[in-house]
Amino acid sequence: MSAHSHAPHGVTATGKHRQALMLVVIITLSVVVVQVIGAVLSGSLSLLADAGHMLSDAAGVFIALLASWIAARPATVRSTYGYQRAEVLAALANAILLAVIAVVITIEAVRRLGEPAAVRTDVMLIAAALGGAANLVCLFILHGGHRESLNLRGAYLEVLGDLLGSIAVIAAALVIAVTGFTQADAIASILIALMIVPRAWSLLRDVINVLLESAPKGVDPDMIREHILKVRGVVEVHDIHAWTITSGVPVFSAHVVVDSESLNAEGVDRMLDRLTHCLSNHFDTEHCTFQIEPLEHAAHESRQHA
Incomplete structure (x- = not known):
């Protein structure tokens, strides 16, 4: 016998922040246009690199928006x-x-680096400063929501990287203006690339954990087992699974062996209420499935997991 407690389908972590994501896309694309024009007028590679980075960020956020709309479609x-x-x-x-x-x-x-080009530092500074200001606005818009969703976290990290990129461009422009060292533009571009790599890896690692159906962050199956064993009437717990469908939608299932007094209809109903209450209150997991088993069932059940 099993029980299901369902989180509402279609209400994903990203879906709750669609307006914020759309606003970030609009702001980012506006800055991309400004920086591309600035890069053409100034001849700055770092400014063009920052514009390309921001364009990829806007594309990434747009993908997240599209995915959140697809994710809201009902189950079939x-x-x-x-x-x-x-x-x-x-x-x-x-x-x-x-x-x-x-x-x-x-x-x-x-x-x-081997073929340095002349750069107009005044245009470079103005475009980079506008980009930095826009990034600060986007960080403010995304703050808070980035803790709930992988896609919002990705967007937040990308905007943060854009801000650092804008700072690198500003620094390069100042170095060139003061010293004439034009290679600073290429060096700033490499720094922007180096800032992208760890963010890409961090996001990829979290995605892989979800796709491999690893236990969600902060969810310890052994601790859940201990809590379930404290529920009145529970004798044993096995075949525990904890995974994530998408950001903000953790899922849990387990086989729960109960005493004979809990096997009548009224007893099972109370047992399922206690179990779902335990998971919801202690581990913020609303979508859970329990297979209720009598003690005698263990003799002819093949266990697949602990």
């Missing part, structure tokens, strides 16, 4: 969890996109 007979995992796939695409951008920037920057 074949897709029993709906399409919420689409958000995780979008985060994967975002991580790969970041890695590609880092490689392209590095290749072009290395080439520029």
Whole structure:
């Protein structure tokens, strides 16, 4: 016998912040236009690299928005969890996109080190300063929500990287203006690429954990087992599984062996209420499934997991 406590389908962590994500996309694309124009007028590679980075960020956030819309579609007979995992796939695409951008920037920057070009530092400074201001606004918009969703976290980290990139461009412009060392532009571009790599890896690592159905962060199956064993009437717990469908949607299942007094209809109903209450209150897991078993059932059950 099993019990299901369902979190509302379609209400994913990213879905709750769609307006914020859309506003970030609009601001970011506006800055991209300004920085591309500034890069063309100034001849700055680092400014163009920062613009390319911001364009990839806007694309990543747009993918997250599209995925959150897809994730809101209802479950079907074949897709029993709906399409919420689409958000995780979008985060994967975002991580790969970041890695590609880092490689392209590095290749072009290395080439520029051997062939430095003249740079107009005044235009470079203005465009970079506008980009930095816009990034601060976007960070404020995304603050808080980045703790709930992989895609919002990805967007937050990307905007933070953009801010650091803008600072690097400003620093390069000041160095060139004061010393005439034009290679500072290419060096700043390499620094931007280096800032992208760890963020891409961090996002990719979290996506892999979800796709491999690892236990969610902060969820210790052994601790859950201890809590369930304290529920009145529970004799043993085995075949425990804890995983994540998408950000903000943890799932749990277990086989729960109960005493004979809990096996009548009224007793099972109370038992399921206690179990779901335990998971919801202590581990913030609303979607849980319990298979209730009599003690005698263990003799002819093949256990797949502890």
